[in-house]
Amino acid sequence: MSTPVQLYIYDLSNGLAGQLSLMLTGRQIDGIWHTSIVVFGKEIFYGQGIMITQPGKSHHGSPLRIVDMGETAIDEDTFNEYLSAMREQYTADKYHPLEFNCNSFTNDCMGFLTGGSIPPYVTSLPSDFLSTSFGQALQPQIDALFTGRPPSGAPARITPSAATPDPALAASILQSVTAQATMGGPGPSNGILSMPPAPPVAPAPVPPAPSLPAPDASLVSPMHITTNPASFHNLLSSHRAVVAFFTSATCAPCRMIEPVFGELAKSKSKPDGGVGFAQIDLSVGLGGALAAEYQVHVTPTFLFFLDGSKTHELKGVNAPELRTQVDLLIYEAFPPHAHMSLSLSALEAIPLDPILFSQIPNLDTMFTKLAGFIDGVTAWNGAVTQAQVKQTLTRTVLPFLKASTATSPAQPPMASFDHWPTLTSSLIANLQLSELFPLVDIWRIALLNASFSAWNATKKVQEGPLNRFMDKALQAGDVPRNYLLTVLRMLANAFSNQVLAREVILFTRERVTKLLVDALLHDDVTVKNAAASLGFNIAAYLQKQRIDKVKARDDSQSAEENEEWETEIIVAILNAVERETNSEVTVHRLVACLGLLLRLSPYTAQVTSLLEALDAQRVLKGKLEKGGCREGGVGKKDVRRLILEVADKLCPDMAMAM
Structure with missing residues (x-):
């Protein structure tokens, strides 16, 4: 025999939320909803513990709405046993208006009785409220109201910011709502079967406070006490990621790990269908049936779900592993960058080691040529003489280079390099530009x-030789090809040291960018290839930093990042790709550079618009066609795969955009 089940819905604000919410929160909130379940001729709700009264006879008065929720095949005795077990979970001290409230209890009961759930507009109210600036401002006070309640049980006073519209009115409404929600009612004459109610508390006058602390994340981190399969399945369907903790009252290890799980629920939960944490006691309600469904035989057991499917299981007390698995689940469900969810196997296969120019010429010949240039200077300037410069080069610099490049070093590297800047400055001041490349x-x-x-x-x-070499390469007039090429290769080699690479990007950004942009459009293919290598090294360096920040879930912007600079580099790379029709190596390095810049760019929205304007997808795919790069287009399979991956997954399609 089945029994009808009804849902009673009350507005704890008595209409004030609907009238004032737009003014106070900037959003229309029709009511502060309280619900109860009516079955077997009784109205059951959660406030000062689980309360039972005759339908419509509670201190909340007459319901605003009565919703027929279907019928239950469960008999009254079984339901009473369920309520008895639930009393251990739904106690007065656990009540919280936004985390663990009457609607949490009603939803649980509904799942047990009918397999359904209460309307979403009721359960979504906490996140609706907290999404407003007013709700966020009141979070710490609401939390203190319940976690720091005075011994008498009276709610604490709330002091919203003076910036809040009519703060005293807002606080009074909230305090009154809370008092009404947690009151047990006027007394036994009302037919309520539970512990004695707390006395009503009148709202106190509230002086405006100058400021409020930052919102407490606990208010959007509910722990879902789940007692039946239907309630748990509702949780799975409404959240992308769910962590389920199967426990029991007699499990000592469970009590050891429970605080860790609670802390994770408080700090990691995401409202609005994000990340949910469920605690299932095998001895409460149909918790045992839920455990059997997922073949949980021991406690504590933790199950991890993504989009409703189980992805991992963890048994026993292992707090570090529990934290790791929670982080992994959240990372998979909500990657910190939109592109992290993309499959970019070709791009990810590219080593992030810098491209270095390590070829060693005949050092004796090179130094002889440089010595000849020095001897050709007729009017030598500076405190360091020609003879001193040649002596330092021959006795100190040349042996160091030979030792450091030999297969088996003949002598250890020099302990000090302090004379190098002076030596270099003297040569730059006295030699012609065409003589400086050695x-x-x-x-x-x-x-x-x-x-x-x-x-x-x-x-x-920014004050040393590297910067001076770049200044010479950027001077007006024709710069000798050999000099420009060697400067680009030298800068590429500067990325052999991560700290030096950072210094180059931070303190010579403007010069490096100008040099790189000009060199990418140079007529000489060797110069363009060196420029593409330098661009790749910059992009690879940034990619490493961005990956580390993603792993650390660090949203701050590092000093190396610069939106204007990045967009300028992207424009130059795409122009260079479109112009390059001969060298497949150069195209490969340019596309790799572009892909690394785009993959974890902190400026994805801005860059996407730029890529649309530049028709980036067409430019990239053009390299695969006849004449796009040599006669038949790019031929190497791995390069073709990279081009297609960057074009299709990281660059918007103009046709689709239109």
Whole structure:
């Protein structure tokens, strides 16, 4: 024999929410909903514990709405046993208006009786309220009202910010609602069967406070006490990620791990269908049936669900592993960057090690040529003489380079490089631009030495030789190809040291960008290839930093990031890709550079608009067609796969956008 089940819905604000919510919160909230379940001739609700009264006879008065929820085949004795077990979970001290309230209890009962749930507009009220600036401002006070309640049981006073519209009225409404929600009613004459009610509390006058602390995340981190399969399935269907804790009253290890699970629920939950945490006691209600459904035989057991499907199971007390698995689940459900959910196997297969130019010329020949340039200077300027410069080069610099590039070093690297800037400045001041490329090549080779690059990282790069070399490369007029090429290769080698790379990006960004943009459009294919390599090194460096920030879930912007700079580089790369029709190697490095910049860019929205305007997908795919790169288009399979991946997954389709 089946029994009808009804849902009674009350507005605890008595219409004030509907009238004033728009003014106080900026959103229309029709009511502060309280619900109860009516079955077997009784009205059951949660406030000061589980309360039972005759239908419509509670202190809440007459319901605003009565909703028929179908029928239950469960008999009254079974339901009473269920309520008895639930009393251990739904106690007066656990009540919270936004986390664990009357609607939590009603929804649980509904799942037990009918397999259904109460209307979403009731259960979504907490997140609706908290999404408003007023709700966020009141979060700490609401939390203190219930977690820091005075011994008498009277609600604490709430002091919203003076910036809140009519703060005293807002606080009075909230305090009155809370008092009405938690009161047990006028007394036994009302037919309520439960503990003695707390006395009514009148709203106190509220002085405005100057400011409020930051919102407490606990208010949007409900712990779902689940007692039946239907309630749990509703939770799975309404949340992308769910962590379920199967426990029992007699399980000592469960009591050890429960605080950790509670802390995770408080700090990691996401409202509005995000991340939910459920606690299932096998001895309460149909908790045992739910455990049997998922073949849980021991406690504590933790199950992890993504989009309704179980992804992992953890048994026993292991707090570090529990935290790790929760983080992994959240990371998979809500990757910190939209592109993290994309399958980018070709891009991810690219090593992020910098492209270095490690070829070593005949050092004796190179130094002889440089010595000849020095001897050709007729009017030498500076405190360091020609003879001193040649002596330092021959006795100190040349042996260091030979030792550091030899297969078996003949001598250890120099302990000090402090004379290098003075030596370099003297040569830059006295030699012609066309005569400087051997000097730049010395620096290119030296930067491959870990000690030398580390030493440079401790100096002011913006005032040192690297910057001066770039200034010469950017001067007006024709810059000799050999000099420009060697400067680009030297800068690429500067990325052999991560600290030095950071200094180059931070303190010479403007010069590096100008040099890179100009070189990418150079007529010489070797220069373009060196520029593409430098661009790749910059993008790979940023990619490493961005991956580390994603793993740490760090949303702050690092000093190396700059939106204007990134968009300028992207424009230059796409222009260079479109113009490059001969070198597949250059195209490969340029597309890899573009992909790394786009993958975890903090400026995805802005860059997407730019890519649309530049018709980036068409430009990239054009390299695959005849004539796009050499006669038949890009031929290597791995390069073709990378181009298609970057074009289709990271660049918007103009046709689709229109």
